[in-house]
Amino acid sequence: MAFALVPSGPRWRPGPAAARKRALALGAAALGVLALIAGPALVAQIEGDRGIIPIAGSQDIQVDDVQVETTGATADEARLNGWHEAQRKAWEKIGGPAMPDGQIESMVSAVVVQREQIGPRRYIATLGVIFDRTRAGQYVGAGDGQAHRSAPLLVIPVLYEGGTAQVYEVRGAWQRAWANFHIGASPIDYVRPVGNGSDSLLITAGQPARRSRLWWRNVLDQMGASDVIVPEARLEREWPGGPVHGTFTARYGPDNTWLGNFTMTAPDEASLPKMLAQAVVRIDGMYARALSDGLLKPDPTLEAQRPSLDPALASLIAAADAADRPAAAPTAAPSTAATEAPTQGTLVTIQFASPDAAAVDATLTAVRSVPGVESAATSSLALGGTSVMRVGFSGDTANLAAALKLRGYTVSGGGTSFTIKK
Numbered sequence: 167m168a169f170a171l172v173p174s175g176p177r178w179r180p181g182p183a184a185a186r187k188r189a190l191a192l193g194a195a196a197l198g199v200l201a202l203i204a205g206p207a208l209v210a211q212i213e214g215d216r217g218i219i220p221i222a223g224s225q226d227i228q229v230d231d232v233q234v235e236t237t238g239a240t241a242d243e244a245r246l247n248g249w250h251e252a253q254r255k256a257w258e259k260i261g262g263p264a265m266p267d268g269q270i271e272s273m274v275s276a277v278v279v280q281r282e283q284i285g286p287r288r289y290i291a292t293l294g295v296i297f298d299r300t301r302a303g304q305y306v307g308a309g310d311g312q313a314h315r316s317a318p319l320l321v322i323p324v325l326y327e328g329g330t331a332q333v334y335e336v337r338g339a340w341q342r343a344w345a346n347f348h349i350g351a352s353p354i355d356y357v358r359p360v361g362n363g364s365d366s367l368l369i370t371a372g373q374p375a376r377r378s379r380l381w382w383r384n385v386l387d388q389m390g391a392s393d394v395i396v397p398e399a400r401l402e403r404e405w406p407g408g409p410v411h412g413t414f415t416a417r418y419g420p421d422n423t424w425l426g427n428f429t430m431t432a433p434d435e436a437s438l439p440k441m442l443a444q445a446v447v448r449i450d451g452m453y454a455r456a457l458s459d460g461l462l463k464p465d466p467t468l469e470a471q472r473p474s475l476d477p478a479l480a481s482l483i484a485a486a487d488a489a490d491r492p493a494a495a496p497t498a499a500p501s502t503a504a505t506e507a508p509t510q511g512t513l514v515t516i517q518f519a520s521p522d523a524a525a526v527d528a529t530l531t532a533v534r535s536v537p538g539v540e541s542a543a544t545s546s547l548a549l550g551g552t553s554v555m556r557v558g559f560s561g562d563t564a565n566l567a568a569a570l571k572l573r574g575y576t577v578s579g580g581g582t583s584f585t586i587k588k
Contacts, residue, residue, distance in 0.1 A: 253295055408434065512582060516583075
């Protein structure tokens with residue numbers, strides 16, 4: 167039997183520098199493997215053709231789905247007659263008083279062609295008519311200042327279809343219906359995300375189930391909103407291309423509170439967009455009624471406030487401090503020239519449109535110039551959207567609102583929360 171003798175001696179061990187190099191190499195290899203595995207998955211969640219830009223939220227009054235059928239000596243004359251008839255019908259639809267066609271036409275900003283068929287002497291169409299709010303508001307009772315506007319509310323349109331729930335993962339029909347909704351005549355200040363980029367990661371169908379106020383505060387601050395509303399649509403098809411049954415539910419708030427629901431049916435797939443557009447209008451009416459009933463007030467638990475003590479506990483602490491404090495020496499009567507100690511100002515939250523940096527600076531300058539403003543600084547900056555500033559004001563906040571109106575701003579809200587617009 168043969169044996170191999172190995173000389174005993176000190177074994178080589180890597181020194182500190184070699185150990186660090188080896189650890190760095192292993193870490194780099196692990197990161198490379200993680201990037202190969204998780205990188206494409208993360209990129210796939212934000213890339214692709216998704217996102218629908220909402221139409222401009224002007225304050226004009228828009229009336230859709232006006233049916234006309236007219237004739238004329240020529241095709242152009244028949245079309246012009248159809249447009250005049252659509253303007254009269256739209257004016258009657260919004261409750262306008264009787265007046266000449268020329269006066270009605272002077273208040274029309276645009277005519278939107280939804281569908282039309284033009285013949286040699288006949289015109290059949292479905293049109294939309296947009297009236298200028300400044301000129302038409304005095305006749306239809308929808309002028310500025312008469313309708314109470316809500317605080318900015320983030321819209322999360324959740325669609326349940328085919329056993330899955332989605333919001334912005336793809337270009338869904340429910341998202342498109344909300345993006346195409348004209349919000350000018352609504353008392354609700356909708357905040358509608360585009361749905362591209364990181365929106366599909368931040369706002370998902372599971373987000374309404376979250377209850378963490380801190381998480382909600384982060385989401386709302388990024389979107390420039392004060393609270394959230396969740397319109398849900400659940401679609402069921404009898405067979406491919408056949409009737410589509412929709413159940414629509416209106417929810418609001420970080421607790422996903424139920425407000426109401428209704429059902430609608432589209433006869434076929436081609437009629438689905440029209441049904442969804444009508445559903446959006448009905449849900450908007452539900453939110454408008456909830457606003458008038460005082461249900462859509464911003465949730466106070468979403469406000470980032472400093473913790474406060476219970477009044478009874480605060481009084482006990484104050485009494486203990488007074489008992490431990492030594493008696494103060496008598497002092498001379500205060501002179502008439504002495505001034506009162508300054509009182510602590512009220513913290514006011516103001517939301518304002520910030521299309522660019524110049525608009526932010528101009529708004530801050532205007533607010534700081536109001537007498538009684540002790541401090542004004544942005545707490546949430548969103549260029550191209552709605553930013554938020556915190557203002558320290560000494561006095562009645564109604565005086566702050568009045569001073570901002572004198573500086574050309576439209577002020578909505580009250581108490582310690584305002585929304586101002588130029």
